[in-house]
Amino acid sequence: MRGQTPDAGSQILTAIYAALALGVFLFAAIVIFVLEPVEATIDPGLMRIVWFVAAIVATLGAGIVRGRMAGRDAGPDSARTAAIVVWALAEGQAILGIVGTMLTGDRVTAYASLALFAWLWMRYPPRSFTSG
Numbered sequence: 001m002r003g004q005t006p007d008a009g010s011q012i013l014t015a016i017y018a019a020l021a022l023g024v025f026l027f028a029a030i031v032i033f034v035l036e037p038v039e040a041t042i043d044p045g046l047m048r049i050v051w052f053v054a055a056i057v058a059t060l061g062a063g064i065v066r067g068r069m070a071g072r073d074a075g076p077d078s079a080r081t082a083a084i085v086v087w088a089l090a091e092g093q094a095i096l097g098i099v100g101t102m103l104t105g106d107r108v109t110a111y112a113s114l115a116l117f118a119w120l121w122m123r124y125p126p127r128s129f130t131s132g
Contacts, residue, residue, distance in 0.1 A: 009076055013083055013126040020087050021121055024094045028114055031098050037105040044106035051097045051109045055116050058093040062086040062120055070129045083129040090120035 069082035097113020100106075 044104040047100040054093045058089040079129045
């Protein structure tokens with residue numbers, strides 16, 4: 001992003017932020033409303049535990065990355081990197097929960113992962129990485 005204005009960097013972050021959210025919610029809509037439930041290939045209880053561990057890692061990891069890489073003294077490149085890592089953690093747990101629904105036919109992990117994704121998405125908007 002060399003040679004870009006700070007405003008251009010902010011616009012790029014906003015575009016990435018929106019694209020990640022759109023992708024997660026479109027995938028969820030397809031899995032929840034379009035695909036037919038399949039016979040469970042994984043025990044739903046096990047999938048819930050796996051997703052719960054991923055949710056804890058994503059939530060704690062997002063806070064740690066945001067605090068360490070995008071603090072007051074962070075440069076713009078470090079802050080942008082932190083933003084993408086935080087949003088990837090949120091997206092990863094959401095995708096895991098949605099895939100869990102595909103594998104189990106149980107929608108609990110999809111709904112829970114979407115709720116956590118929405119919370120992380122609102123908790124860490126682009127401005128929380130560009131304002132320092």
